[in-house]
Amino acid sequence: MKCADLEILLCDYVDGTLDGEQNAAVEQHLAACATCAQLARDVSTAVVFTAEVEPVTPPDELITHLLFQVPKAKAHGVRGGWRGMLSRWMEPVLQPRFAMGMAMTILSFSLLARFAGIPERQLTPADLHPARVWATVDDRAHATWDRLVKYYNSLKVVYEIQSRLSEWNEEDVAVAEEPPAPVPDQNEISPIKPANQGLAGEGSVVR
Amino acid sequence: MDPDIRLIERCLSGDEAAWEDLVRTHTRRVYSICYRFTNNQTEAQDITQEVFLRIFKSLKSFRASEGAFNTWLTRLTRNLLIDHYRRGKMDRATDSIETQLPVMQEKASPTTRTDAMVASREASEILQAALQRLSPDLREAVILRDLEEMEYREIAAVMKVPEGTVKSRLNRGRAELARVLRRQKVVV
Numbered sequence: 500m501k502c503a504d505l506e507i508l509l510c511d512y513v514d515g516t517l518d519g520e521q522n523a524a525v526e527q528h529l530a531a532c533a534t535c536a537q538l539a540r541d542v543s544t545a546v547v548f549t550a551e552v553e554p555v556t557p558p559d560e561l562i563t564h565l566l567f568q569v570p571k572a573k574a575h576g577v578r579g580g581w582r583g584m585l586s587r588w589m590e591p592v593l594q595p596r597f598a599m600g601m602a603m604t605i606l607s608f609s610l611l612a613r614f615a616g617i618p619e620r621q622l623t624p625a626d627l628h629p630a631r632v633w634a635t636v637d638d639r640a641h642a643t644w645d646r647l648v649k650y651y652n653s654l655k656v657v658y659e660i661q662s663r664l665s666e667w668n669e670e671d672v673a674v675a676e677e678p679p680a681p682v683p684d685q686n687e688i689s690p691i692k693p694a695n696q697g698l699a700g701e702g703s704v705v706r
Numbered sequence: 707m708d709p710d711i712r713l714i715e716r717c718l719s720g721d722e723a724a725w726e727d728l729v730r731t732h733t734r735r736v737y738s739i740c741y742r743f744t745n746n747q748t749e750a751q752d753i754t755q756e757v758f759l760r761i762f763k764s765l766k767s768f769r770a771s772e773g774a775f776n777t778w779l780t781r782l783t784r785n786l787l788i789d790h791y792r793r794g795k796m797d798r799a800t801d802s803i804e805t806q807l808p809v810m811q812e813k814a815s816p817t818t819r820t821d822a823m824v825a826s827r828e829a830s831e832i833l834q835a836a837l838q839r840l841s842p843d844l845r846e847a848v849i850l851r852d853l854e855e856m857e858y859r860e861i862a863a864v865m866k867v868p869e870g871t872v873k874s875r876l877n878r879g880r881a882e883l884a885r886v887l888r889r890q891k892v893v894v
Binding site for chain 1: 725726729730733734737738741742747751754755758759762825826827829830833848852853858870873874876877879880881883884885887888892894
């Protein structure tokens with residue numbers, strides 16, 4: 500038997516609930532292992548000591564408080580019929596935390612509807628048609644984008660940067676359109692005669 | 707049928723006397739666990755009240771198929787104690803208790819009943835101080851088994867660990883307890 504096996508059986512050994520074979524194996528190990536023997540002595544000491552302690556008694560006022568101060572609402576019995584079924588079905592939903600969530604959801608949808616341009620009037624089934632909703636949202640998105648682009652372009656810093664960039668572009672174009680510098684004439688500098696003409700004269704053919 | 711199940715059914719049907727019976731039956735045990743764990747009467751009373759308040763509110767959610775009412779009650783108590791411990795409301799034992807533990811003299815045999823009662827009370831005080839030296843896991847194992855005499859499988863259901871783990875923690879808790887007693891020269 501290993502020490503790890505003894506640790507599992509030690510509780511039952513102290514309780515006296517081990518069968519003969521296991522009991523003998525435990526005692527054999529305890530006789531051979533000083534560490535486990537000390538552990539067994541410690542465990543037995545603690546068990547004996549805790550058996551001597553006085554049990555804890557709650558104060559009388561505690562029981563009185565529990566009986567009369569804890570709200571003794573009428574115990575809810577299980578209601579039958581359609582009322583009971585409806586209340587059981589709605590009970591998980593009708594809680595304060597869900598009510599807050601529902602209120603925020605309604606508020607968010609109303610804000611979205613205002614942004615999407617849904618007119619504030621009594622909604623009709625036609626208003627909720629997906630194609631109509633999509634067309635409205637698409638128009639509003641494009642209009643918003645155009646307004647954003649216009650606003651962006653009208654910003655002073657953007658205007659100045661664009662002006663500077665256009666000036667630089669014009670300069671580059673002007674530089675590119677300037678006539679090229681004249682290339683010097685090669686004949687005027689140093690006419691280089693062919694070697695055969697220098698010996699036989701011009702136009703002659705050397706045979 | 708578990709007698710507690712009958713009490714619960716009567717409570718749910720509106721029988722106020724059943725609630726009184728339920729409180730009187732289980733208060734001692736819940737308070738004992740709380741006091742042994744916290745070593746503070748006020749905190750133990752507060753947690754006991756919280757336990758019964760939650761029981762009162764959630765009694766209809768108890769399912770007999772999920773286990774005994776006693777196990778459910780102990781698990782609820784244990785969870786509240788762990789939450790309380792984690793919130794740091796308990797005073798951590800920073801001072802050495804060696805100077806605080808009294809020395810208990812061995813008597814060959816208690817000559818009078820009064821002496822035995824005094825010895826029992828002193829042992830309880832010594833045990834309370836020694837339990838605070840244990841970690842929460844070991845402490846609850848010792849309390850539930852050696853002081854509340856719960857079965858190993860019940861303790862395993864309360865602590866939601868295997869039985870082997872319960873026994874391992876119990877051995878380590880008992881060994882640590884014995885070492886504290888030995889350091890204080892408490893003769894058992």
